[in-house]
Amino acid sequence: MWQPLYQSEGPAQVFLLMLSWLIAAFGNKTRRTWKEVILAYDNMCHVNNLKVARNDLPLPGDLKYIWKDINKIIDSLHINNHCDPRCKTLYDPQPIKEKNPSFNTMACEQTFAWMSRFKKIVCFMPKTHHHFYIHRMVKRRNAYISYCYLHGCRPIHAKKLDTKE
Ligand SMILES: [Zn+2]
Incomplete structure (x- = not known):
């Protein structure tokens, strides 16, 4: 958690x-x-x-x-x-x-990398909406990670995306 x-x-x-x-x-x-x-x-x-x-x-x-x-x-x-x-x-x-x-021990770094992918999305939200959105995403991510470890598999983490557009 x-x-x-x-x-x-x-x-x-x-x-x-x-x-x-x-x-x-x-x-x-x-x-x-x-x-x-x-x-x-x-x-x-x-x-x-x-x-x-x-x-x-x-x-x-x-x-x-x-x-x-x-x-x-x-x-x-x-x-x-x-x-x-x-x-x-x-x-x-x-x-x-x-x-x-x-x-x-690097779970937080992995979560930070996952969360940083939403930075551009939440920056355009009002503060309250931003906090609500992040809260719900964190809850879902925690549930997903708990499910993975409960079933003996590793969660999929964000990979560095190719930024060329
Ligand atoms: Zn030190």
Whole structure:
């Protein structure tokens, strides 16, 4: 499951989006479950370096630990762009991929490529229509991808189209 980011993609915005998604998806689960959650993001080092992410969260009960408990990785496509050796130590996706070979840490990049194909269409829509259209497309795409993985096949992803017209 993924959610789109609008306009800027600053670490604080990403942190709040990921945290709200974590609480919605796993907020009623135990800390043991949270320790099995794997969150992949291309800029995880900067998100996890935020002051708010380094401390216990100002949330009730065990929710204050949800961010610290989950496994945070940088996806395979972007890990090599990180020069700081700590990024490879702390957020290397390889051990998790070796343990779970079917994990697709680049799902968001593939979804982004798929979604970018609608850019020219939605740019001509009023804002509300734009959001509604994107929301429905994302819901349908998530259902399609879930169906594919449930039936043991890989979803078809957008390929780079020949732009010659
Ligand atoms: Zn980094």
